[in-house]
Amino acid sequence: MATSSITREPEFPVDRLFLDRWSPRAFAPDPIPHATLMTLFEAARWAPSCFNDQPWYFVYASEASGLAKMRSILVEKNRIWADRAPVLALVCSQKQFKHNNQPNRWAPFDAGAAWMSLALQASMLGLCAHAMGGFDLEAAYTTLGLPREKFDIHAAVAIGRRGDPKLLPEDIAAREAPSGRKPLAEIIRVIS
Numbered sequence: 001m002a003t004s005s006i007t008r009e010p011e012f013p014v015d016r017l018f019l020d021r022w023s024p025r026a027f028a029p030d031p032i033p034h035a036t037l038m039t040l041f042e043a044a045r046w047a048p049s050c051f052n053d054q055p056w057y058f059v060y061a062s063e064a065s066g067l068a069k070m071r072s073i074l075v076e077k078n079r080i081w082a083d084r085a086p087v088l089a090l091v092c093s094q095k096q097f098k099h100n101n102q103p104n105r106w107a108p109f110d111a112g113a114a115w116m117s118l119a120l121q122a123s124m125l126g127l128c129a130h131a132m133g134g135f136d137l138e139a140a141y142t143t144l145g146l147p148r149e150k151f152d153i154h155a156a157v158a159i160g161r162r163g164d165p166k167l168l169p170e171d172i173a174a175r176e177a178p179s180g181r182k183p184l185a186e187i188i189r190v191i192s
Ligand SMILES: Cc1cc2nc3c(=O)[nH]c(=O)nc-3n(C[C@H](O)[C@H](O)[C@H](O)COP(=O)(O)O)c2cc1C
Pocket: 021, 022, 023, 024, 078, 130, 131, 132, 133, 134, 135, 154, 155, 178, 179
C-alpha cells in the first residue's frame, strides 16, 4: 500500500504516484525479498541517459556484514534512523562515456533519473527509499573499494518498509511527515 499523501495538494493534476513518494525516517528492519529489491533496480535500469550510456551504478547491502560497512560511512545524524533500514545503497555513476572514454558531464543527471525511477517503483510497491547526502565520501570510496577515477558517488539510499515513528528520537519523529513544495510559478519561466 502506498504511503499517505494527505498533506500534499498539487496545483495541477498529477498522478498520485508523485505525491505518495516521500522520504520517511522510520524504517521497519524486516528484510526485503531479493526479487522485490531487484525490481527496484530494474526500474532504475530503464531510465533515459545521454547516448544511452547508462552510467548509473548501484552498490547495495542487505546482509549483516555489508550493512555494517554501509552504515559506517553514514553521518551520525543519518545513522540514528537509517541503521534500521534493511537495505542501504549508494547511487554512483561512471565518469567516462563507454564508447569513447571522454568525460560524461550528463552522468549525474542520468543517475538522478535512475534513482528517481527506483524511488517511484519503491513507492508503488509500498516501500520507502530515502536518499542521503550525509555520508563520508572518502570513507565510501575506501570502504566499498570503488575506484575514484572511474566513479562518482552521489548519494546513499535507505530502502525498506515504513516502521513505527514512535521508535524514532523525538526531534526526528516530529518531522516525520510528507513535505510541501515551492509554488509552481517559482520553478518555471516561460521565454517569449
Ligand atoms: C541528494 C539528496 C540528499 C539528501 N540527503 C539527506 C540526508 O542526508 N539526510 C536526510 O535525512 N534526508 C536527506 N534527503 C532527503 C530530503 O531531505 C527530502 O527528499 C526532501 O526534504 C524532500 O522530501 P520528500 O523526499 O519526503 O519529498 C536527501 C535527498 C536527496 C535527493
